[in-house]
Amino acid sequence: MASSVNKNINSKLVLLGDSGTGKSSLVLRFVKGQFIEFQESTIGAAFFSQTVAVNDTTVKFEIWDTAGQERYHSLAPMYYRGAAAAVIVYDITNQESFERAKKWVRELQVQGNSNTVMALAGNKADLLGARKVPAEEAQTYAQENGLFFLETSAKTATNVNELFYEIAKRLPRLQPAPNPSGMVLVDDSHRPAERAASASCCS
């Protein structure tokens, strides 16, 4: 297949998971490279965007960071509906948050779009001494359910970029099936120069 054309893909990504597991912190680390010890609780949802380059494709994630508390559940479907990717976050020092993550996975399997790339992130991996959820247990669960799994730390930046990069890598395979949200754009109309350049070097 001729891969000489730079592709830009917009992908809707949603973060789900129990309150206080570090969803906003993961996004903040990924988008701004920052970490704030006392991150304000997310009320409703927050929106961010960040791009990742995978080979000749630029994936722009349109990220919805949702409020984690159970009570906000009724607002969540709007954000995961039509999402190309979902990151389900739990806190490795909190068993309950892992159970809640499983619930999210089940909900997405039933209610969500079957093409959604799902990733399971065991966050706060820097707090090894306080670990309650063994990595093997999460890994096994992820395998059984077809999820991509990583332990991450928004605090130390461990595996954060890797997480989003891995998700991006898994996206193009789903193309060219149209994204139900209608957000997949192959936008090469306004950059003929770049196209010419890549054509000359890569084919």
Add this chain to the structure above:
Amino acid sequence: MEKKKLDEHEAGPIAHPKVDRFGFVKQEANSPDGLTRSRSAFECEREERRIRKWRKMIGVGGSDWKHYLRRKPHVVKRRIRKGIPDCLRGLVWQLISGSRDLLLMNPGVYEQLVIYETSASELDIIRDISRTFPSHVFFQQRHGPGQRSLYNVLKAYSVFDREVGYVQGMGFVAGLLLLYMSEEDAFWLLVALLKGAVHAPMEGLYLVGLPLVQQYLFQFDHLVKEHLPKLGEHFAQEIINPSMYASQWFITVFSYSFPFHLALRIWDVFLYEGVKIVFKVGLALLKYCHDDLVKLPFEKLIHGLRNFPEDAMNPDTLLPMAYTIKVSKRLGELKEEYEKQHGKVSDSRIKQKLQELNCPDAASLQLDGKKICE
């Protein structure tokens, strides 16, 4: 009160950060909050005259308030819309919200809730305490007086109404109140708001399914389409709905992620006139930025809706604009329409509870069927 809190803070281990006049830690190169500039002698004088008028209106400790309110409700409304003087804000909020009466009629109840009752939400509350106004000096100190009082108010409410319990967002409301009044006063103001002492009860904001949030978003969606049709159409094209940008406006009444001086001015009017000011301010923000917003594609649009420019958030231009927008009649109609489609946001339970509270005999106050103060 403020003085005392600051002194207590100074005893703590944190170095003195630079704060704005409300106590929020200033970030470097922070934009001015519009109030830090030094005031001219003329402005100071005018402010003092205003305070004198207000003091006369409310009397000592609020003794003349009800009388004045009965005689001249329009003067009260006009003055509140211009902003309550900051030094009287805490007291006036309690008077206009009806919380002062609740407090006087239920002595000892708050203490009971804080000290003797346990709440299923305690861990949830603790988890969020340091994540509520983390940039405010009063709430910054770990286990300091700010965090302790925030915890107490939220815990007391979660016991007082176990069905509501604790919901994220309540912390910002309670936090805002605690900057102007004591724990017990803040608790009763929360009760007055959520149980509807003066206006319609707002506990539906926090009940399972967030029924009142859903209703408000439905109403707001329609109002946007009606008041700003061009923008409404643009939102539809870009697949943007109010849930994406306005849910926290309603859930926290602008106390989350909004400039504090603007939030206070909105709260002045909100406590007196009710939730319709939230719709009006929301519409005014969209109206003010209309010509920019209609040009923006999805991503920039979302960003724009969550980061309004500073000039748009100047209370002295935004609020007068908001006051000109009429919504009361349509809000009523849209509420009916919503109820036809989705059923009523049930309020029978709310009324029952309020009756118990209004009872002047504190001994009869009941919580979840059991008497708590005998």
